[in-house]
Structure formats: structure tokens, C-alpha cells
Amino acid sequence: MTAIAVEPFEVAVPQATLDDLGERLARTRWPIDIGNADWRYGTERGYLEELVAHWREGYDWRAHERAMNAFAHRRATVEGVPLHFVHAPGAGPDPMPLVLTHGWPWTFWDYHKVIRPLSDPAAFGGDVADAFEVVVPSLPGFGFSTPLAITGVDFTRTADLWVGLMRDALGHERFGAAGGDWGALISAQLGHAHADRLTGVHLSLSLPLDLFHGSRPGPEEYAADEQHLAAPHARDAGGPHQPQRGAGHRPADARVRAARLAGRSLRLDPRAPAQLE
Numbered sequence: 001m002t003a004i005a006v007e008p009f010e011v012a013v014p015q016a017t018l019d020d021l022g023e024r025l026a027r028t029r030w031p032i033d034i035g036n037a038d039w040r041y042g043t044e045r046g047y048l049e050e051l052v053a054h055w056r057e058g059y060d061w062r063a064h065e066r067a068m069n070a071f072a073h074r075r076a077t078v079e080g081v082p083l084h085f086v087h088a089p090g091a092g093p094d095p096m097p098l099v100l101t102h103g104w105p106w107t108f109w110d111y112h113k114v115i116r117p118l119s120d121p122a123a124f125g126g127d128v129a130d131a132f133e134v135v136v137p138s139l140p141g142f143g144f145s146t147p148l149a150i151t152g153v154d155f156t157r158t159a160d161l162w163v164g165l166m167r168d169a170l171g172h173e174r175f176g177a178a179g180g181d182w183g184a185l186i187s188a189q190l191g192h193a194h195a196d197r198l199t200g201v202h203l204s205l206s207l208p209l210d211l212f213h214g215s216r217p218g219p220e221e222y223a224a225d226e227q228h229l230a231a232p233h234a235r236d237a238g239g240p241h242q243p244q245r246g247a248g249h250r251p252a253d254a255r256v257r258a259a260r261l262a263g264r265s266l267r268l269d270p271r272a273p274a275q276l277e
Contacts, residue, residue, distance in 0.1 A: 004169040009073040009084060009144065011065050018061060025056050071115060075144070078164040081153060084108070084144035085137035085165065088119040092131025095119070096199060097172040099135045099162055103181020107143045108136045132176070137165065139182065154212075155182060159189035163197060173197065180204035185211065 033045035071086045086108055089095070098118065102110045115134050122128040140158060141148035153161075166172045176199045179187040184205040191201040192209060 002168060004076050004078060004164065006074050006076045006169050009075040011068045011073060011144070013061065013065065022056050025052050028052060067112075068109065071112070073144075076165060076169040078161045078169065080150065081140050081148065081161055082145055083137055083140065083161065083165055085135055086111075086115065087170075088115050088134040090131035090133040091120040091122065092128045094129075095131040095133040097135065097166060097170070097175035098132040099137065099166060099175055099177050101137065101158075101162070101177070101179035101183030101186045102139065102142075103179070103183050104139070104142075106181070108138045111136045133172075135166065135170065135175075137162065155185040156189050156193070158186050159193060162186065162190060163194050167197070174199050176200045176202070178202040178204075185209070 030045060030049065033041075036042070036044050071088065073084065074087050075082060075084050077083070100111045100114075102108055115136065117124045117126070118132045119134045121130045138145040140153045140161065162177070166175045174197050177187040177190045178201070179185075180203070184203045185207055187201050187203055188207070188209060191198050
């Protein structure tokens with residue numbers, strides 16, 4: 001194991017960058033927006049003009065920078081990939097290392113409200129023994145994890161990078177992981193490929209790890225209720241009939257995903273509940 005250098009980092013966007021953004025927004029060439037009051041053709045022009053005006057005149061980036069810099073930011077390069085992360089050492093006697101992973105198109109800032117309660121639970125009425133050492137990276141190529149100069153950094157590769165960050169940069173042989181959206185795939189991959197290093201995984205979204213490579217359910221795999229909704233007589237009756245759903249009567253695609261996550265095949269019979277085999 002080769003130690004990876006960790007450097008302090010401050011969020012400080014150059015004023016020239018902010019000025020350039022303001023100037024480009026000011027030069028927006030607004031299209032004619034006919035018959036779009038109900039947004040039937042896309043974003044309504046009046047709304048978009050208000051939003052751009054807010055970015056130009058109402059949004060205080062420097063105030064948000066100060067809020068971000070209230071946390072300790074770090075940078076490290078893992079396998080040639082620059083990684084930015086917030087690092088909050090736990091205030092308890094034996095804090096558990098925990099990496100929180102955001103999704104797309106969001107940022108590390110999604111987690112700013114939970115960093116302190118997790119790292120210092122006693123300050124929020126919790127038990128000091130429940131403290132975590134919190135690490136919140138920016139995904140490769142996102143935010144301050146730039147410049148990304150290589151291709152192929154998908155969620156599986158990112159999970160490997162997280163191991164390098166936690167182990168070789170921060171010295172943790174084992175750690176917990178949590179995430180949602182893209183971060184859920186990364187966290188699930190950590191539990192799948194690096195189970196010996198994980199103390200636990202928490203996901204706010206469950207997705208199959210072959211999401212971008214596996215086959216999709218075909219029409220023949222639809223559950224009975226979905227077949228009914230697609231039937232001509234259901235449409236002709238003036239609206240879809242909503243059948244009652246029980247605990248064992250979920251949409252077919254959800255059941256197929258659950259079966260794949262469990263490593264089993266799924267047999268769907270329109271006359272009976274789905275059976276795992």
C-alpha cells in the first residue's frame with residue numbers, strides 16, 4: 001500500500017470566472033415563445049428570464065463559498081484522478097469512517113446538512129458513541145474533482161477510487177458507505193466488489209449493478225395488471241383501470257430488478273404471483 005498525499009483545499013472561484021458567467025448570461029438571445037404559457041413546448045420564456053435574472057443579480061456566490069469553507073476541504077489524486085472531498089473527523093471516542101456519495105447532476109453539497117450531526121452527534125442531542133468520520137467526495141469530473149483527463153471512470157471504477165481514497169489517503173482499512181442516485185450504484189458496487197472493506201452499505205435507491213449492461217424485461221414479462229393497462233379495452237373505457245395491488249403484486253420490472261439483485265431468476269405468470277426460482 002502506497003500512501004497518497006492529501007492537501008488542504010479552499011473553495012475560491014476567481015472573480016474573473018464569475019464576471020464571465022454574468023456577461024454570458026447578459027448576452028442571452030431570447031427566442032420568440034409563442035403559445036407556451038402552459039410549457040407545452042418546453043421551458044416558458046418568462047420563467048427562464050426570471051431565473052437568469054436571479055443568477056445574475058440575486059444569487060450571492062460568495063456567501064455560499066463562505067458556507068462551504070466552514071467545512072474542511074481536501075484534495076488527493078488517486079490512480080491519476082483528482083478527487084476533492086469534505087473531511088469531518090468524528091468527535092466520538094471511536095468514530096466509524098463513512099463515505100457519502102452524491103448523484104448526478106448534483107454535488108457534494110447535497111450532504112452539508114448531515115455532516116455535522118453525523119460527525120458530532122452529541123452536539124445535536126445524540127450519543128457521542130455514534131459519531132462517524134465523514135468523507136464526502138465530489139464525483140470524478142464533478143465540481144472540484146477536476147480536471148478529469150481520462151475516460152472510462154464509471155461507477156465501478158469510482159468505487160475502486162473510493163477504496164484508494166479511504167485506505168491509501170486516509171488510512172482506513174474498513175469503512176461504511178451510503179449514497180443515492182449515481183452514488184447508490186457506487187455504494188452498492190463497493191459492497192459487491194469490496195465487501196471485505198465495508199462495515200455496511202446504506203442506499204436511498206436500489207438499482208441492479210448490470211443497469212447499463214443487462215437485458216430489460218420484454219412485453220412478455222409484464223405483470224397481469226400492466227397487460228390490462230396496455231389492453232385496448234382499458235383505453236377505450238375512458239381511462240386506465242387501476243387494479244388492486246398486494247404486497248406480492250409489484251410491477252414486473254421492479255420484480256425483475258429485485259430478482260437480479262438477489263442473483264435469482266424470476267418467473268412471471270399472469271395468473272399467479274411472481275415466483276423466485
